[in-house]
Amino acid sequence: GDSVTQMEGPVTLSEEAFLTINCTYTATGYPSLFWYVQYPGEGLQLLLKATKADDKGSNKGFEATYRKETTSFHLEKGSVQVSDSAVYFCARGGGRRALTFGSGTRLQVQP
Amino acid sequence: EAGVAQSPRYKIIEKRQSVAFWCNPISGHATLYWYQQILGQGPKLLIQFQNNGVVDDSQLPKDRFSAERLKGVDSTLKIQPAKLEDSAVYLCASSLDGTGGLNEQFFGPGTRLTVL
Numbered sequence: 001g002d003s004v005t006q007m008e009g010p011v012t013l014s015e016e017a018f019l020t021i022n023c024t025y026t027a028t029g030y031p032s033l034f035w036y037v038q039y040p041g042e043g044l045q046l047l048l049k050a051t052k053a054d055d056k057g058s059n060k061g062f063e064a065t066y067r068k069e070t071t072s073f074h075l076e077k078g079s080v081q082v083s084d085s086a087v088y089f090c091a092r093g094g095g096r097r098a099l100t101f102g103s104g105t106r107l108q109v110q111p
Numbered sequence: 112e113a114g115v116a117q118s119p120r121y122k123i124i125e126k127r128q129s130v131a132f133w134c135n136p137i138s139g140h141a142t143l144y145w146y147q148q149i150l151g152q153g154p155k156l157l158i159q160f161q162n163n164g165v166v167d168d169s170q171l172p173k174d175r176f177s178a179e180r181l182k183g184v185d186s187t188l189k190i191q192p193a194k195l196e197d198s199a200v201y202l203c204a205s206s207l208d209g210t211g212g213l214n215e216q217f218f219g220p221g222t223r224l225t226v227l
Contacts, residue, residue: 044154044202091153
């Protein structure tokens with residue numbers, strides 16, 4: 001069935017470091033791809049999305065490109081801040097279907 | 112615009128007891144989802160409603176879990192009887208027109224259930 005695999009955490013970085021969180025998905029159908037973020041004490045919220053191959057989603061300095069050839073949707077940010085500390089979830093969806101989530105990656109940014 | 116509301120926020124029960132969770136989606140959202148998030152894992156769909164009809168309940172343990180969405184608005188999720196492995200956060204989400212896979216799903220704060 002559908003699945004999403006993302007790198008295990010925690011990922012610990014210093015402020016202003018470059019961030020990459022890897023995400024790969026099963027290639028059945030033509031899914032839409034998402035990154036959700038969960039800040040401490042808050043609910044899940046959409047960070048960015050891409051609906052077709054080669055699309056780039058971006059928000060708050062984060063970017064991810066839908067790579068069909070490698071079935072990947074890696075999350076990147078050029079310079080992380082302490083306020084980016086959170087758990088990041090990669091997810092796939094499609095049409096009227098619910099989302100299939102990865103297991104989440106905890107990011108800790110130290111000042 | 113008010114977000115997705117859930118109650119209670121926390122619940123502690125003993126195994127074999129019953130528990131119910133309530134969700135009020137964003138006004139006008141046709142589709143409602145219940146997810147189960149076990150510690151250290153991503154959310155997993157339990158059931159999806161489109162208005163007051165069930166779209167997908169293939170992963171709902173129907174021997175103990177039940178859900179309803181009367182009048183296509185609020186929803187309740189019930190567990191009877193609870194098991195230790197039901198300890199998790201139960202998330203409710205809604206989307207505008209049923210294309211939650213393409214468009215944004217809005218999540219509530221969740222109910223953290225602990226089964227002792």
